[in-house]
Amino acid sequence: MIHVLVAGFRGAMGQKTVKMIQSHSDFALSAVFDPKVTINNPQNYGLPAEVKVLNRYDQLNANVADVWVDFTNPDAVAANTEAAINAGIHPVIGTSGMAPADQTRLIKLAKEKHLGGLIAPNFGLSAVLLMKFVQEAAAYFPDAEIIEMHHQDKADAPSGTAIATAHKIAAGRTQKPLSTIDNDARGQRIDDVPVHAVRLPGYIAHEEVLFGGPGEALTIRQDSFDRQSFMQGVAVAIRKVQEADQLVVGLENFL
Numbered sequence: 001m002i003h004v005l006v007a008g009f010r011g012a013m014g015q016k017t018v019k020m021i022q023s024h025s026d027f028a029l030s031a032v033f034d035p036k037v038t039i040n041n042p043q044n045y046g047l048p049a050e051v052k053v054l055n056r057y058d059q060l061n062a063n064v065a066d067v068w069v070d071f072t073n074p075d076a077v078a079a080n081t082e083a084a085i086n087a088g089i090h091p092v093i094g095t096s097g098m099a100p101a102d103q104t105r106l107i108k109l110a111k112e113k114h115l116g117g118l119i120a121p122n123f124g125l126s127a128v129l130l131m132k133f134v135q136e137a138a139a140y141f142p143d144a145e146i147i148e149m150h151h152q153d154k155a156d157a158p159s160g161t162a163i164a165t166a167h168k169i170a171a172g173r174t175q176k177p178l179s180t181i182d183n184d185a186r187g188q189r190i191d192d193v194p195v196h197a198v199r200l201p202g203y204i205a206h207e208e209v210l211f212g213g214p215g216e217a218l219t220i221r222q223d224s225f226d227r228q229s230f231m232q233g234v235a236v237a238i239r240k241v242q243e244a245d246q247l248v249v250g251l252e253n254f255l
């Protein structure tokens with residue numbers, strides 16, 4: 001049995017994750033975490049009586065849970081991940097917007113503690129495949145632009161997936177892009193890839209990567225029409241993370 005703690009359990013992704021854990025016979029929801037929660041009765045949140053409702057880092061230790069699943073917000077994710085690692089709980093981090101310096105520091109901390117963990121910019125198979133394919137395409141098409149489209153409540157922009165996608169394009173390039181003109185209308189440049197962020201009601205999570213070369217173009221697109229699309233990847237991560245001995249970035253490491 002794998003005991004799981006969900007941080008951000010009242011949010012859109014947290015609620016889906018709680019349901020997913022409850023639907024697997026080899027997972028047990030042992031705890032939930034949110035510093036803003038003041039009532040510690042799990043039944044107040046529709047959770048079974050045995051689930052611990054926690055709101056402070058000093059309540060954490062390796063007996064509370066094996067795995068920490070985090071779907072919170074960009075301001076909280078680094079401190080949450082650090083607390084999980086220090087408590088000996090394997091972090092599975094879905095929250096976007098972690099600063100690169102925090103990511104580097106936490107990878108070092110997990111290595112010192114020989115603790116496996118995952119930071120996944122995207123748990124959806126379509127997005128993981130898109131990030132693989134764009135790296136291959138960039139070897140032939142160094143000129144690329146990203147359009148990411150999300151629901152209106154998304155706190156961060158550009159998305160974690162778009163940032164990771166730009167890094168993959170840069171890693172795949174064998175030549176510099178031809179297009180260099182930059183101004184406010186050209187999006188945010190990440191690794192010389194213009195990234196455009198759209199926030200609209202009706203959308204969930206979508207990304208399109210446009211490549212252009214002399215006389216031709218290639219478009220690669222993925223769509224998450226439902227947050228259920230992320231749950232299979234989260235389940236894989238919960239199962240695999242305890243076998244790892246370092247904090248890695250990208251679900252592809254566990255597939």
Ligand SMILES: NC(=O)C1=CN([C@@H]2O[C@H](COP(=O)(O)OP(=O)(O)OC[C@H]3O[C@@H](n4cnc5c(N)ncnc54)[C@H](OP(=O)(O)O)[C@@H]3O)[C@@H](O)[C@H]2O)C=CC1
Pocket residue numbers: 007008009010011012013014033034035036070071072073074076080093094095096097120121122123124230
């Ligand atoms: N990697 C992936 O595949 C995916 C990643 N995401 C990412 O997951 C994150 C959450 O998304 P979503 O569920 O839509 O957001 P929501 O705003 O719906 O949920 C976030 C929840 O976390 C709570 N929270 C805030 N701070 C903390 C904290 N320190 N500890 C615990 N809980 C906290 C919030 O409470 P309050 O509202 O009271 O502040 C809220 O209930 C985002 O960063 C998003 O980008 C989303 C989908 C897929």
Ligand SMILES: O=C(O)C1=N[C@H](C(=O)O)C[C@H](O)C1
Pocket residue numbers: 096097121122123150151154155158159160161162204205206
């Ligand atoms: O906020 C979201 O919804 C999502 N966030 C992640 C990101 O920032 O890339 C993953 C997915 O795009 C959904």
